Amino acid sequence: MAAKKTRRxxxxxxxxxxxxxxxxxxxxxxxxxxxxxxxxKATARAILxxxxxxxxxxxxxxxxxxxxxxxxxxxxxxxxxxxWARIYVEAQRPIPKKWERAFALERASDxxxxxxxxxxxxxxxxxxxxxxxxxxxxxxxxxxxRE
Numbered sequence: 314m315a316a317k318k319t320r321r322x323x324x325x326x327x328x329x330x331x332x333x334x335x336x337x338x339x340x341x342x343x344x345x346x347x348x349x350x351x352x353x354k355a356t357a358r359a360i361l362x363x364x365x366x367x368x369x370x371x372x373x374x375x376x377x378x379x380x381x382x383x384x385x386x387x388x389x390x391x392x393x394x395x396x397w398a399r400i401y402v403e404a405q406r407p408i409p410k411k412w413e414r415a416f417a418l419e420r421a422s423d424x425x426x427x428x429x430x431x432x433x434x435x436x437x438x439x440x441x442x443x444x445x446x447x448x449x450x451x452x453x454x455x456x457x458x459r460e
Contacts, residue, residue: 342429345437353434357404360384391415396427402434407442409449416441 345353363381376383376393384394391397391412398419401408408416420435422428
């Protein structure tokens with residue numbers, strides 16, 4: 314019996330130490346596996362290329378009710394959309410310069426699991442470019458001109 318209790322205690326303490334290392338410094342960040350990376354990229358691109366709920370409202374954006382407007386337009390603090398930084402990184406899309414500070418805050422998030430996943434995405438897909446707002450909007454709405 315005593316051996317089992319000791320074993321459990323040592324397993325528990327090692328689990329805690331692994332969790333501390335898992336979300337620790339950037340040297341522990343690993344690439345996403347190739348199959349998972351392809352899935353992340355496809356999902357992120359689908360989100361950024363999703364159509365607006367009503368085609369005519371692109372002249373009068375509605376970020377509160379339209380997911381496409383929310384993730385493309387955002388405010389000074391970035392889009393009001395959970396996980397927006399990972400979506401831009403995984404879709405390999407440029408980010409408007411006005412969101413550079415918001416992106417840095419996402420990387421330093423209190424949610425260590427999210428911050429770690431964002432770092433994994435950056436390591437896998439590369440650091441996004443920060444471009445002028447005009448260039449970012451032109452790219453974001455390029456699909457609209459094709460229709």
